[in-house]
Every structure is written in structure tokens, then in C-alpha cells.
Amino acid sequence: MSDILRTIDLSKRFRNTVALDHMNMAVPEGSVYGLVGPNGAGKTTTIKLLMNLHQPTAGRAEVFGHDSRRISPQDFAQIGYVSENQEMPEWMTVGYLMAYLKPFYPTWDAARAAELLRQFDLPLDRKLRHLSHGMRMKAALASSLAHRPRLIVLDEPFTGLDALVRDELIEGVLESADSATIPISSNDLSEIESFTSHIGYLDHGRLQFSEEMTSLTERFREIEITLRSPSPSPAPWPATWLNPQQSPAVVRFVDSQFEQDRTVAEVRRLFPDAQQISVNPMPLRAIFVTLAKAGRKAA
Secondary structure, three states: OOEEEEEEEEEEEEOOEEEEEEEEEEEEOOOEEEEEOOOOOOHHHHHHHHOOOOOOOEEEEEEOOEEHHHOOHHHHOOEEEEEOOOOOOOOOEHHHHHHHHHHHOOOOOHHHHHHHHHHOOOOOOOEHHHOOHHHHHHHHHHHHHOOOOOEEEEEOOOOOOOHHHHHHHHHHHHOOHHHOEEEEEOOOHHHHOOOOOEEEEEEOOEEEEEEEHHHHHHHOEEEEEEEOOOOOOOOOOOOOEEEEEEOOOEEEEEEOOOOHHHHHHHHHHHOOOEEEEEEEEOOHHHHHHHHHHHHHHHO
């Protein structure tokens, strides 16, 4: 599997603010890659650098193996792009927008376009300025999927949408997942957890990790230790045990490198008075909150 998107020591400054700091990321072809992190972590900046909407301060971004600053018209014709703040020609109707875009894309599929318009229940004769936010996002997605792009870039597409519209957008995206690579930046973690294959976590402009979703969820566990009697905290506290909480009878933490035998053995070594050890899997949102809290404490 080749990498359809890459960043190599990619950095971006806005005056004195470091938005991205030597970021190295690879998005495998055929993946649905979720780029997550706190607000201001650099997610949208990364997307805009990849799409040549910003110029890097240092390093480079690559799309289809080419420097993003020199993406050809042929490459752009293989990309669909949807952003929460996407500018659209508001004087156009939905139908006019689709007809206007058709000549720019050699692979435009009229049947697929009509299917998307029906699926999203988009009114052809209504001007874009008169659409709700949810309907505008549907129109943006329909216009970005109709040419069956090889790469579908989604930048916070679910922000401010109700649950029904989010489900409709996700359904539309997943129908294209078999033939496209889909990088998506989002804070709607419960939504993207259900369909992403890979996750990259950004914090303060640095990519903290990038891995398959199955690997991430396997290595994070919430550990709860019930003690027979109060015990002091171990010193030093293991570096991979995050956000410890301790009361006289209970100790809780998150192990970010969980291995059943090793973790349990380490708990029993450090807490010889442990009466019970509970190991609980964590959803993506809980992992995100853990990492955000740990990053705030380390800052």
C-alpha cells in the first residue's frame, strides 16, 4: 500500500505563532484517515497546506507523490474537498452549481450526481444562499463526490450539524470509500470512530502518533486498582501511565501501552496490596480526553 498523502518535516508559522512543527505524516492509499486533536492543534492548517491553500514555512507536503505546491490540474481533477467554512457561489442554484462544475472534471458521473442529489434531498432550483448550513454541506459533498475522486479531503465536515444530517453525510462518504482515500479532520470523535481505519493525533502543532485504529484502541486501557489498605503512589510513576487518580482505596489511570501480562505484573509489583485489578477498553473520545489532559499537564 502506497502513501497518497505525505508530509516531510512540515512546518508553518503565522508571525510568532507555530501552527505546525516538523510534522511527518503518511496517509496510506485506500485508508480513511482521521486527523484529530484539540482546537488549535493544527488540523485545518495541515489540510490547507496539503491542498496548497497555505504555503509551508519549512518542509513539504506531497499529494499523489507530488509537491503540493505544484499540484497539476490533472491531480486537482482527482480530488474532492469539503470544509466547514467552504466558500461557495451563493448566487448559484444547486442545479446550476452541478452543471457548472461538470466540465472541469473528465470523470464526472452524471448518474452519480443525480443519485447524490436525490439521496441528500437537495432542491435543484434553490440558491445556495438560501440553504441551511446542513443543506449547504450536503451540496458541497454532492459536488465533490460526483466526479468519483481518488482523494476526498474533509475538513471538520460535521461541525454544527444535527445527528440526521451527519448520518446522511457519513453514508454518502462511505459509499465512495471503496475507491477513494479519505483524510478527515474532525472533533466529532464518536462519529469518525465508527468508520476510520487510521488515526493521527496532533497537539500543539506536533503529530504525537499515527497508526491504525485497531492498534490504537488495543494499546489504551483504563486501569482501576482496588486496594486492601492505603498505599503510597509509586515513585517514579511509569511514563506510559497517564492521568493517575488515587484515593485511599482506589487507584485509576490510563495505560497508553497496554499489554495484558506486562501491565498486570507491573501493577502487582508497584501495588503489592492490590485486591482487584479492572481493565477496561476505551472509546476514541475517552482516549482523546486522556491525551488532551496529559498534554495540558505537560505544557
